[in-house]
Each structure stands twice: as C-alpha cells, then as structure tokens.
Amino acid sequence: MNDVFGKVFAILLxxxxxxxYPLQETKKESMKLEKxxxxxxxxxxxxxxxxxxxxxxxxxxKYMQKVHGMNQKYQIQISYYSDSRQQDVxxxxxxxxxxxxxxRDFLKIIxxxxxxxxxxxxxxxxxxxxxxxxxx
Numbered sequence: 001m002n003d004v005f006g007k008v009f010a011i012l013l014x015x016x017x018x019x020x021y022p023l024q025e026t027k028k029e030s031m032k033l034e035k036x037x038x039x040x041x042x043x044x045x046x047x048x049x050x051x052x053x054x055x056x057x058x059x060x061x062k063y064m065q066k067v068h069g070m071n072q073k074y075q076i077q078i079s080y081y082s083d084s085r086q087q088d089v090x091x092x093x094x095x096x097x098x099x100x101x102x103x104r105d106f107l108k109i110i111x112x113x114x115x116x117x118x119x120x121x122x123x124x125x126x127x128x129x130x131x132x133x134x135x136x
Contacts (some may be wrong), residue, residue: 034070035119042109042122053126055089055099067111074119077110094110101126116136 045063049055060103067074078089080104089107092099101107108123 013030013035029069034072038067038070038074039120039122040109042096042111042120046109046124047124049101049125050127052132053101053103053105053128055093057093057097060089061091073114075112075114077108079108081106081108103128 012062045059048059064076067076076090079086080089080099080101081087082102089099103126105126106123107126109120110118111120112120
C-alpha cells in the first residue's frame, strides 16, 4: 500500500516539476518584462512632456494604446500640479487637443493594475516650454 502512494506522489511531483513549475516561472518572467516595458514607455512619455511642456492628445492616445495593449489591464492616472493646484490631464484633453504646461509645473503618472497594486509611478517638473511662433 505504501508503494502505491509513493508512486502516485512521485508521478505528481514529476508532473509539477516538468510542466507546472516552468509555466509559473514563465508567467512571472513575462510579468517582469511587461512592467519593465511599461516603465520605459512611461519614462519616454513623461520626459518628452518635461522637455516641451506640452501634452498632445495624439501622444496621449499612443501612450494609452501601449498601456492598454498589455496582457493585464491597467488604470492610468495623469495629473500635474501648478501653483498648488492639481489638475487632471485626461479631463483637460477631453475639452482640448493640447494641454499647455508652464515652467516648473510637476507632472505625475501612476499606473495601477486591476487589483490596485502600484506598477509604475513616475514624474518630474517641466524643464522647458514650447514657445509659440510669433507672427511678423
């Protein structure tokens, strides 16, 4: 009787080691790569905004497509702080195609998964502003 339990246990252990464990590790590695990709895209997006001082609705749409194209679903919070006032960028872009920021305004992007766990938090102050072309 003990011999049968030993064989069943050995078979179950082999199945776990050969199939289930590698699948679990592959999923963990995939999640790490996804988070790293999201971080890199967020840094690229925020740094572009910090250099120009402009949030364009087309750039925002491209960024949101990259985030929503992942395996998991993420919630995006984008806000900036200007003179002690917080403004939601997504609300501004609903009424206008461009959100113009001022020098030293602070931009912050937070990505959370559907469970509310923080995935990416990145931000910074605007270093330069895009100057309007003057008509002569």
